Amino acid sequence: MSSTLQIPVTNLLLAALPQKDRNALLNDCEKVELVFAEELYHAGEIMPYVYFPLEGFISLITPVDNSANLEVGLSGNEGMLGITLILNIDAAPFRALVQGAGSAFRISTALFRQQLANSPALQQLLTRYLYVTIMQLALTGACTRFHLVEARLARWLLMTQDRAHSNYFHITHVFLAYMLGVRRVGITKAASSLQKQKFISYQRGDITILDRAGLEAVSCTCYQADKETYQKILG
Structure with missing residues (x-):
């Protein structure tokens, strides 16, 4: 050990x-x-x-x-x-x-x-974390149903950047479509839009976050709501 x-x-x-x-x-x-x-x-x-x-x-x-x-x-x-x-x-x-x-x-x-x-x-801490997890799952369900692909993609990129601790990561259109539950053509259109706005650079699966503030602006409100829930309960 x-x-x-x-x-x-x-x-x-x-x-x-x-x-x-x-x-x-x-x-x-x-x-x-x-x-x-x-x-x-x-x-x-x-x-x-x-x-x-x-x-x-x-x-x-x-x-x-x-x-x-x-x-x-x-x-x-x-x-x-x-x-x-x-x-x-x-x-x-x-x-x-x-x-x-x-x-x-x-x-x-x-x-x-x-x-x-x-x-x-440990019991108390993880009980609070369980609450945060339940809230995030509920929010993800609503996000998937009601929000546009581009806003959801921006949210996903921000969440991934937070956990990767890097502006760069590798992910393909196929895998993104799989993760977000949409057709590949929808991911291609959304990623192209974010790239045209110079929020990201995307080439053959290599994604670089160029403008985090821009991504936050076009992301759905679920991203900030997730962060606020975590901070309120565990911060």
Whole structure:
């Protein structure tokens, strides 16, 4: 297991814990590398591990039918993967797919249950994070139904930049269409519009954020609402 004295804590949930509780949790964790396109969970399967991302980020994907999927959330260093364990449910509600490579702390489900039982501070923190997650899922559902593709794409790019901690990342039109649940032609049109406005540079899957303020201006209000909810409940 990893030594708590040698690992810098860059996950915001872990950093919010009292030092004693954080050290106890980290003593049961190991540091692992998240590999791009790695599938951590299938929807409905038992979760063997809980993850606290440090640098990478993970897409939460729900199957719509036998051929379609929709991204309903992202988890980066602001959160965790495996939050339903706070409800004593160890079945994964979503497919979890690594979208941004990087490191994470990982703890077995069995050890995590023990940590929950022994730490009221951890229970309280993750109960609040569960509330934030529920609010974000509800907002994503409304956003998918009512907002235009360009505004949703701008929101997604901002959310991804927040978790990638970089102005640059790689994503294809096909994958974006898959994530947002729209046709590829819709993504092409929306991305072209953002590029013409010089908010982004996009070439063969390489995206560079050129004007974050511009993206925020054309993004739907869901992006700011997400941030405000997190700050209000966990900030």
